[in-house]
Amino acid sequence: MIRIQIARLPHGQGLPLPAYATPGAAGMDVVAAEDLDLHPGERHAVATGFKVAIPDGYEIQVRPRSGLALKHGISVPNTPGTIDSDYRGELKIIMINFGAQPFPIRRGERIAQIVPAAVTQAAWEEVADLDQTDRGAGGFGSTGQ
Ligand SMILES: O=c1ccn([C@H]2C[C@H](O)[C@@H](COP(=O)(O)OP(=O)(O)OP(=O)(O)O)O2)c(=O)[nH]1
Numbered sequence: 745m746i747r748i749q750i751a752r753l754p755h756g757q758g759l760p761l762p763a764y765a766t767p768g769a770a771g772m773d774v775v776a777a778e779d780l781d782l783h784p785g786e787r788h789a790v791a792t793g794f795k796v797a798i799p800d801g802y803e804i805q806v807r808p809r810s811g812l813a814l815k816h817g818i819s820v821p822n823t824p825g826t827i828d829s830d831y832r833g834e835l836k837i838i839m840i841n842f843g844a845q846p847f848p849i850r851r852g853e854r855i856a857q858i859v860p861a862a863v864t865q866a867a868w869e870e871v872a873d874l875d876q877t878d879r880g881a882g883g884f885g886s887t888g889q
């Protein structure tokens with residue numbers, strides 16, 4: 745378990761912190777800080793009312809909730825969303841309505857889940873060419889269905 749600083753913005757007053765719904769949950773559910781109706785095909789960066797300072801070496805991934813996806817076609821188009829450790833703006837959840845009906849997003853309702861994850865940064869080692877493998881450049885179904 746890591747500790748992540750979280751600060752409440754003025755419009756986050758009264759909202760619960762992102763929280764695990766069950767002891768074994770992988771993601772903390774995040775609630776909306778605003779009310780809006782998301783019409784079919786529309787996207788919106790929904791306010792959460794919080795900002796966070798993630799420790800170096802970690803990120804937060806933003807993922808959809810499967811119930812909203814299955815029942816209403818509500819998802820996160822950039823899933824898994826990436827919250828960088830050096831970001832100090834408001835945590836926002838980009839929501840999209842893939843369904844056929846307008847979907848009411850309401851303040852205090854759980855709209856997505858966030859998963860802290862370790863990040864491995866890499867440095868490039870540029871070379872003239874790469875080693876040979878059996879696969880070579882085969883991909884995109886090259887091994888069959
Ligand atoms: O679902 C998201 C995705 C991103 N962000 C914030 C935090 C993240 O650190 C920052 C940048 O996100 P990302 O790198 O995915 O977007 P970009 O289009 O590459 O923007 P930038 O040029 O600011 O990095 O935006 C959110 O609040 N919610």
Ligand SMILES: [Mg+2]
Nearest residue numbers: 826827828831
């Ligand atoms: Mg970026």
